[in-house]
Amino acid sequence: MASVELKSVSKSYGGNPVIRGVDLAIRDGEFIVFVGPSGCGKSTLLRLIAGLVPVTEGEISIGGEPVTDVPASKRGIAFVFQSYALYPHMTVARNIGFALETLGLGRDAVRNKVAEVAKLLKVDHLLARRPRELSGGQRQRVAIGRALVRKPEVFLFDEPLSNLDSDLRMEMRIEIARLHDDIGTTMIYVTHDQAEAMTLADRIVVLNHGVIEQVGSPQELYHTPKSRFVAGFVGSPRMNFSPVKATGVGADWLLAGPGGLRVESHVTGNRSTPATIGVRPEALSIVAPGSGRLDGVIERIEDLGHEHFAYVRLDADNSWVIRLPARPREDRDTKVGLSFRDEDLFLFEESGARLDHAASHERSAAAVAQPSGGGMAA
Amino acid sequence: MTDAALALPARRRRSSASYRLERRIKKGFLVVAVGLVLIYTLFPYYWAIVSSTKQGAALYRNTFLPAFDFTYYKALYENKIFLGSLVNSAFVASSTTALSLILGISAAYALGRIDFPQRRGVLMTILMISIFPQVVVLSGMFELINWLGLYNRPSALILTYLLATVPFTTWILTTFIREFPRELEEAAIIDGCSHFRILTKILLPLMGPSLASTGILAFILAWNEFLFALTFILTDENRTVPVAIGLMGGSSRYEYPFGQIMAASVTVTLPLIVLVLIFQRRIVAGLTAGAVKG
Ligand SMILES: Nc1ncnc2c1ncn2[C@@H]1O[C@H](COP(=O)(O)OP(=O)(O)OP(=O)(O)O)[C@@H](O)[C@H]1O
Ligand SMILES: [Mg+2]
Numbered sequence: 001m002a003s004v005e006l007k008s009v010s011k012s013y014g015g016n017p018v019i020r021g022v023d024l025a026i027r028d029g030e031f032i033v034f035v036g037p038s039g040c041g042k043s044t045l046l047r048l049i050a051g052l053v054p055v056t057e058g059e060i061s062i063g064g065e066p067v068t069d070v071p072a073s074k075r076g077i078a079f080v081f082q083s084y085a086l087y088p089h090m091t092v093a094r095n096i097g098f099a100l101e102t103l104g105l106g107r108d109a110v111r112n113k114v115a116e117v118a119k120l121l122k123v124d125h126l127l128a129r130r131p132r133e134l135s136g137g138q139r140q141r142v143a144i145g146r147a148l149v150r151k152p153e154v155f156l157f158d159e160p161l162s163n164l165d166s167d168l169r170m171e172m173r174i175e176i177a178r179l180h181d182d183i184g185t186t187m188i189y190v191t192h193d194q195a196e197a198m199t200l201a202d203r204i205v206v207l208n209h210g211v212i213e214q215v216g217s218p219q220e221l222y223h224t225p226k227s228r229f230v231a232g233f234v235g236s237p238r239m240n241f242s243p244v245k246a247t248g249v250g251a252d253w254l255l256a257g258p259g260g261l262r263v264e265s266h267v268t269g270n271r272s273t274p275a276t277i278g279v280r281p282e283a284l285s286i287v288a289p290g291s292g293r294l295d296g297v298i299e300r301i302e303d304l305g306h307e308h309f310a311y312v313r314l315d316a317d318n319s320w321v322i323r324l325p326a327r328p329r330e331d332r333d334t335k336v337g338l339s340f341r342d343e344d345l346f347l348f349e350e351s352g353a354r355l356d357h358a359a360s361h362e363r364s365a366a367a368v369a370q371p372s373g374g375g376m377a378a
Numbered sequence: 379m380t381d382a383a384l385a386l387p388a389r390r391r392r393s394s395a396s397y398r399l400e401r402r403i404k405k406g407f408l409v410v411a412v413g414l415v416l417i418y419t420l421f422p423y424y425w426a427i428v429s430s431t432k433q434g435a436a437l438y439r440n441t442f443l444p445a446f447d448f449t450y451y452k453a454l455y456e457n458k459i460f461l462g463s464l465v466n467s468a469f470v471a472s473s474t475t476a477l478s479l480i481l482g483i484s485a486a487y488a489l490g491r492i493d494f495p496q497r498r499g500v501l502m503t504i505l506m507i508s509i510f511p512q513v514v515v516l517s518g519m520f521e522l523i524n525w526l527g528l529y530n531r532p533s534a535l536i537l538t539y540l541l542a543t544v545p546f547t548t549w550i551l552t553t554f555i556r557e558f559p560r561e562l563e564e565a566a567i568i569d570g571c572s573h574f575r576i577l578t579k580i581l582l583p584l585m586g587p588s589l590a591s592t593g594i595l596a597f598i599l600a601w602n603e604f605l606f607a608l609t610f611i612l613t614d615e616n617r618t619v620p621v622a623i624g625l626m627g628g629s630s631r632y633e634y635p636f637g638q639i640m641a642a643s644v645t646v647t648l649p650l651i652v653l654v655l656i657f658q659r660r661i662v663a664g665l666t667a668g669a670v671k672g
Contacts, residue, residue, distance in 0.1 A: 052564050073570035085561035089583045099569035146565075 002063030002076065002153035002186055003028045004049060009058035011044055011210075018044050020210040021058070026188065028063075031180050033197045034190045035233065036207035042190045045207070046156050049188065051075050063153060075154075078147030082159040084139045086131040086146070093118070093127040096145045117149045137168045144179070155187040162192065173199065194236040198222075206230050228352040231278055237309065239278045239346065240320040246273050255347075259294035259314030259338075265347060266358040274347040274355055281323040283344035286310065286330060292337030296320065298330055312338060423647065430640035450641035459614045460642060463622035467601055468649075470532050470618055474539040474600040475593050481540070482547030482592065483585075487577060489548065490555030491563070501552070508545035512605050515541065523610055530612040538606045543596040554588045555581065590657040598650055619646045 004026040011019040018041045026032050034042040047053045049060060051072035060068050067075050086095050094101070096117055097110040105113075118124040121141045131139055140160060147155060157176075161169045173196055180187055180200075191197055197204055198218045206213040206221065206229070214226045218234070225231035232238050244257040253274055255263045267274065289295050296312035299319065308324045322338065330336050342359035349355055430451070431444045454460055485504075489497055519538055528534035558581065566576045582589075604620045611617050617625070623642045626635055 047564075050568065052567065072564075072568050077568070079565070079568050081561045081565060083559065083561050085559065085565040087562065087565075087580060098566075102570040102575065146569075150569075 004154055004186060004188070005059075005061045005064075006049070007059040007061075009045075009048060009055050009060060011041075011048055011053065011056050018210050019048065022210075022212055024205065024212065024215065026186060029184045029186055031200055031202045032186075032188045033201035033204045034188065034207060035192070035197050035204055036213075037233075038192075040207045041210040042207055043158050044210075046079075046158055046188060046190055049154070050077050050079050050156050052079075076152055077154045077156055078150050078152035080140075080143050080147050080155070080157045080160045082162055084131070084143040084163075086139060086142055088131055090130070091127065092123060092129050092131070092134070092142050095131065095142055096149050099146070099150045113149055117145045120148070121145045136164050137172065140164065140172060144176075148179075148183075152185065155185055157187065157189040159190050159192065161196065169193070170195075176200065194234070197234075204234070206233055224354075225346075226354055228276060228278065228348040228354070231346055231348075231354065235280055237281050237321050237323065239280050240284070241276050241278045241348075242314065242318050242320075244274060244277050246275070257294070257314075258318040259296045261294040261314075263293060263345065265345070267347065267355050268358060268361075269356045272349045272355065275350040276348040278346035278348065279320070279340050279344055281309070281321045283340045284320070284322040284338050285340070286322065286324070286328050287337040287339045289335045289337045292339035295335060295337050297335050298328070298332055301328065301332065303327060312336065423644075426640045426643050426647075430637055430644050432637060450637045451645070453638060454641050454645065459617075460619075460622055460626075462615050463617045463619045464646075466532050466616060467619040467646075470535045470539070471597050471600040473536045474543055475597045477536065478540055478543035478547045478596045479589060479593055481544050482551050483577070483582075483589075485544070485548045486551035486555050487573075487581070490552045490558070501549075504545045504548055508542065508549070512542075516605065516609060519606070520609065529610060530616055532611075532616060532618070534610045535600075535603070535607055535618065538610065539596075539600045539603060543599055547592045547596060550592045551585070551588060554585060558584070594653060594657055597653065601646075601650060 004024075006022050006024040009019060009022045010017065022045065034045060036042050044053065048055050049062075051067065051070060055068060058068075059066055062075055062077070087098065090098065093111075093114050097114040100110045100113060114127070115124065118127055121144060123138060123141050123145060126134060126138060126142070131142070134142065140163075143160070160176075161172050164172060176187075176189075177200055189196070189200060191200075201218055203215055204218055204221050205215050208229050213233075214221060214230045216224075221230055221234045225234060228241065232241065242257045242259075242261065244255040244261065244263075246253045246255050248254075249264070252264050252266045255261070255265060255274060255277060257263075257277060261277075263277070265274070286292075294314060296314040296319075298310055299313045300311040302309040302311075308327050310322045310324060310328055311319055312322060313319045320338065328336075343362040345357070345359065347355040347357055347360075428442065428444045431447050433445070433447050433449060488494075489501060519541075523529050523534045523537070526534075526537075528537065562580065563576055566580050571579065602620060603618070604624065607618045607621045608624070611621065614622075614625075619642075623639055623646065626639055626642065
């Protein structure tokens with residue numbers, strides 16, 4: 001059990017910056033999830049914490065002690081790789097016990113610990129097998145077992161479930177959550193999967209080009225993203241965006257956009273000009289043409305059984321997706337109106353920063369009222 | 379895009395029977411081709427076996443069946459110099475193999491895994507070294523061997539063979555280590571392994587096939603080498619097998635001991651065949667390793 005602290009950590013490969021001045025304080029026992037587009041440096045940041053690659057600049061401490069120059073095996077961390085990275089020529093038992101064997105523990109002690117861990121992860125009947133004789137889910141369990149046996153203070157996971165099919169993924173997700181509840185060890189977890197990020201995380205760290213865009217509880221990120229980037233990244237399907245033209249009307253802005261959009265909005269805080277609006281697919285509903293906030297033509301309807309997505313084209317460049325609980329009555333190629341509540345409107349300025357407006361405070365209040373990860377939200 | 383543009387040129391399909399015939403003809407050609415290659419490669423060896431069992435004038439008659447007369451073999455196994463040369467060859471070839479594998483693995487680990495700026499240069503140099511013809515280095519080597527005081531010693535041969543075997547073992551093993559999954563090694567690092575332990579406990583056990591194939595190649599090269607063995611060894615009792623066979627004399631100046639040479643050649647080739655058969659499966663696995671993923 002330990003906290004992890006990064007102080008302006010940077011990493012470049014051959015003069016090419018990959019991680020740029022990351023500051024992050026992770027509390028003891030917290031479950032942190034790194035998300036971000038491919039190539040933004042999630043794996044690199046995890047490897048830096050693990051000590052698998054040296055930092056170019058900055059300080060890392062684990063449990064309050066600086067470990068910047070401490071080798072990986074002495075940092076008290078365990079790493080679960082995307083490819084599992086099990087030793088192909090060793091049995092499951094040896095795979096799990098190899099770290100202890102390396103430490104010079106006696107044969108019996110190793111066997112006992114391996115048995116204990118194997119039982120916890122329900123792989124005790126597989127101990128004599130080789131990795132290639134296991135299914136994907138079993139391999140993943142063994143990989144977690146190998147990490148667990150070292151009694152690490154910090155668990156690092158790099159997309160551990162991405163090689164599994166969706167059923168198994170959900171099952172393992174629940175098991176990882178349970179494991180975290182049971183042992184309470186600090187965990188840092190990289191994923192591409194929205195559901196994993198939203199359900200597992202106490203706090204999510206959104207990375208973009210090697211910089212932290214925002215850190216916060218899943219609810220904070222969903223309801224009060226700091227920027228257009230975070231708003232687009234958290235939530236699935238992603239938020240609909242459209243460029244708008246803002247004209248000042250007294251203290252308010254009149255926003256005009258594609259699909260005949262006209263909204264009046266009172267930006268609070270700093271009064272910079274909104275350049276983009278965003279509305280989440282689940283905040284939109286279909287109404288008669290002309291009676292909503294904007295109009296468009298249904299281009300395509302996807303029926304997933306329990307939910308439906310309608311793609312509505314506003315103009316040549318803009319198409320919005322709407323998430324509906326039931327199949328809409330309107331068919332393809334019909335003209336429809338779209339409506340949303342004021343508090344579901346997001347405004348972003350040219351630079352991408354989100355602007356508060358009169359109604360958005362109601363949404364922020366809703367976010368705080370949400371039961372977030374045990375009051376971990378900072 | 380119109381459908382017409384995408385359609386295949388309208389050509390009438392031939393009958394199924396004609397395709398079957400075509401397939402049979404192709405198969406027939408393949409069998410013939412394989413047969414020719416086999417005869418081309420195996421006949422000399424077969425001819426050596428046949429000749430080695432024939433006596434005197436029978437040698438010059440073109441019969442293709444062996445005569446099962448083992449006089450030459452008996453004479454050969456009573457020949458102290460030949461038996462001595464077999465021992466020398468075994469010593470030289472196995473030492474060369476062992477040394478080049480050890481050097482090759484260490485070099486390959488460094489070249490395949492550790493990032494240092496001169497890596498490309500070193501790899502290219504190794505490749506360059508391995509393409510020099512032997513004659514080019516012969517006189518230089520001769521000086522070196524003399525200077526080290528190794529002239530007329532089997533160890534001189536080991537030293538010179540390493541010149542040829544280390545580059546290619548290094549190359550093959552570097553390729554293998556490069557393709558070795560990085561995460562596996564990182565897992566071992568986190569498990570607390572030193573470089574040495576990673577090499578011995580993780581890499582080597584997984585490198586069996588590559589080691590077997592490169593080892594066999596090195597062994598064959600050292601076992602068959604003639605030029606250096608002829609140049610650096612003076613006396614009969616230190617010779618290796620290829621030279622010993624080459625220098626075999628008849629009972630008189632005018633007799634060429636053809637049968638005996640054939641018997642010796644057959645004997646010398648046997649260890650190689652046995653080795654290759656033992657490691658056959660591993661070699662095939664090793665030579666194709668990394669060619670495709672999986
Ligand atoms: N060893 C390396 N040498 C050079 N560049 C590297 C190295 N490792 C990573 N990079 C670069 O660093 C950037 C971040 O890589 P990283 O693997 O951290 O991305 P990621 O966020 O994990 O992406 P993904 O979601 O696809 O796994 C990439 O642009 C990558 O090309
Ligand atoms: Mg990654």
